[in-house]
Amino acid sequence: MNHFVSVADVPDIPALVSRALAYKNDPYQDVTLGERRRIGMLFLNPSMRTRLSTQVAAQQLGMEAVVFNVGSEGWALEFEEEAIMSGNTVEHVKDAAPIMGKYFDILCIRTFPSLKNREDDYSELYINQFIKYAGIPIVSLESATLHPLQSFTDIITITEQLALQGKLDTATGKPARKPKIVLTWAPHVKPLPQCVANSFAQWVNAWGEADFVITHPEDYELEPSFTKGATITHDQDEALKDADFVYVKNWSTFNDYGKIYVNDPEWMLTNEKLALTNNAKVMHCLPVRRNVELSDEILDGPNSIVTTQAGNRVWAAQAVLSELIRRK
Amino acid sequence: MNHFVSVADVPDIPALVSRALAYKNDPYQDVTLGERRRIGMLFLNPSMRTRLSTQVAAQQLGMEAVVFNVGSEGWALEFEEEAIMSGNTVEHVKDAAPIMGKYFDILCIRTFPSLKNREDDYSELYINQFIKYAGIPIVSLESATLHPLQSFTDIITITEQLALQGKLDTATGKPARKPKIVLTWAPHVKPLPQCVANSFAQWVNAWGEADFVITHPEDYELEPSFTKGATITHDQDEALKDADFVYVKNWSTFNDYGKIYVNDPEWMLTNEKLALTNNAKVMHCLPVRRNVELSDEILDGPNSIVTTQAGNRVWAAQAVLSELIRRK
Amino acid sequence: MNHFVSVADVPDIPALVSRALAYKNDPYQDVTLGERRRIGMLFLNPSMRTRLSTQVAAQQLGMEAVVFNVGSEGWALEFEEEAIMSGNTVEHVKDAAPIMGKYFDILCIRTFPSLKNREDDYSELYINQFIKYAGIPIVSLESATLHPLQSFTDIITITEQLALQGKLDTATGKPARKPKIVLTWAPHVKPLPQCVANSFAQWVNAWGEADFVITHPEDYELEPSFTKGATITHDQDEALKDADFVYVKNWSTFNDYGKIYVNDPEWMLTNEKLALTNNAKVMHCLPVRRNVELSDEILDGPNSIVTTQAGNRVWAAQAVLSELIRRK
Structure with missing residues (x-):
């Protein structure tokens, strides 16, 4: 693993899940691994769980985590090649990123989409420019289109639940039978990125151990390359039938990009x-x-596992950071 | 001690004072106590001394302190039960707090009053919701109506001064004779919370080792449950007579809540x-x-001890954190 | 060395350069030196490299670095003596600084000029008030008129380049022959402080090992006390002739203070x-x-060494911090 920005960076999902759960069982087992190593955490956008869980994970590996809020503590970065920087951006990523590469061993970045220009957002310019210029492993703390630490956590959490229910083949770390997992759209008050939904779909598909259904109102189709392999339906009730896991999330439209079309409260999950x-x-x-x-x-x-899930963010981050340290 | 949000959490004030002064004498004596422990420090409002002194205290106990500025680094929290969150708040304390409980061993929170609605402020909803939902010890870094780390520091500082003056019974850690302590209102340019005054009154009364007088202009009465036991007078000169300690502080009105009535510069303390x-x-x-x-x-x-007092914030925080760690 | 706010604080520049390069060669050689020491880092203005490199340097010395963004995490400070504080400033440096002196072993401060009042800016009131009242060593992270950690880095970088080119007398740590160093003004979109230019001039002159030329358009003269000893010319081409190092930097006018006069794009350095x-x-x-x-x-x-230069910020900060620790 050279970076962690997408499921494509992970050669063996169940192995990484096992490592994460091993850390949950014994958090400080690798506390000397990160000695004299540092991660930089760059926030172009706000974050709570991702920020805190990554700091905790770093500490448990014996690493120093240095947080930098780019907007409020620094200044606006430029990402376009050949830009004539006579506007509001103060520093080009071509200049900032290699310096981060000198100060840190691993660089973690959060950057949201604009939701204004789909092509720009889906090019993942920001995080790709950091990969191109930093010269050290890059970890996405959520990017324009994906949120891999969240999705990895989700697979960890599902695996853990299956184990608790005696439905996991302990030899392989895989489900004895494929659980039915449903990703359902939910209403919201403002247009949100597609990241979490895209990324969850990408990971569940790559994991390949689920009967995976996505349900949403018309007009909320996601980028097909992420959802490919899932059953997609506009009938939420049909989708929910016999589900073992229901993942609830709002997202804005992908085709007519970044909009709210119908926002029917009937889509909110109830008992x-x-x-x-x-x-x-x-x-x-x-x-x-x-x-x-x-x-x-x-x-x-009693059916909500959102707190357990958020708690598992620590073990996901710790497994990823430890992989990237060992790589070096 | 399960939490530290009020003097009511402290079973033995002189014992806690002694511990604080022991840390002042030997700051790193318990540097292994906090190993592999973390405190989260959540700021819903700005802070300098409280923030820095708590970070220093944590370090001297060998703990990691993780700071999170809720407003600028995260988003607005909701505290009302059953809220329909279609407004500006992004996350409910019911969801955020238990996750803090998973990431940290102790959670420290600063949250100011609105000064708009007395009943709401005096319900201490914010900090009480964290106590209800976090599942770990909560430390107030100043809440809507109280500032216990400050007031504990104040008792430490008074005790220390009495010792320097040879007026402390070293066997009991209590004054040989009760000093006269005067809390006097002072002018200010904007309406301030009553926290520091409430809390100082609460602690001096609970300590029970002082002849305690509060003086302020008419209309600046404080909540009686905090001041009960003190002599209250509108005659500042009378109050100051023979005082051993004068605590100066502005606060806004309590009855007609959060206002500035008279703001007479004559109330400023002079030589x-x-x-x-x-x-x-x-x-x-x-x-x-x-x-x-x-x-x-x-x-x-030569009579000001405000720098010594502010320096003592470290030892107060360290004594409180060490008590909460030992509890676990 | 008691403080580090100007080249005048440095008794022996080549010796400090040697120490910095020794840290570059072996970053953790003094990791026990800073044990149980803390630096406070106060930002009245934004910073990226200076902030991060100083945190890294502190860590490599085994010190704790505590960051405090004065504006966003705290409140506005007052610096004028005898101020009647009925305006927007909340706390006087006379009260804040001595408390920092109790919480930290070394205090690092960044504070920009107003660019509105030259006399005020050049009095360096802010940083001087911290020196006056904190009672501990003060390190400038860039002040109103100087940026000594940058300029020290610049001398380190030049020395290192000369060594790589075999042009350094290794016995003395000085150039075998004086390199020609040119500081050239460059265009910009907004008025910038003179700090970096002032400070670079001050350090190159104090170092005394260069043929030093400053070139800028008319009206961009710098404060003569900093430039004294350099050749100054308005003819950029003439200045660049046979230069070994070209330092590019914009600054605003000094005489008619803080303005942009000509902003000729011809002054941008090209191949x-x-x-x-x-x-x-x-x-x-x-x-x-x-x-x-x-x-x-x-x-x-191939001629740009800006990334190497920025990377060297770590070693400059580490050498300075280690000097200040050893002093105590």
């Missing part, structure tokens, strides 16, 4: 809808708009 | 007024508006 | 101009406005 499932565990990446995306009754009920 | 006292030591929590709240001549004069 | 030099190495403190201050062809070409 009534949960009754259609196979007593499914309910997941969400957080933050969640209560009683808009997800009802209190679900979030406060 | 002329100090002459009424028993050569009193002058205290202030800082930041202080020079020549508005307190004159240069006092702050730069 | 055509570089051809006039002795195959000069090109330096810049960064951030750089590409294709405004410096062309892509130069920055991406």
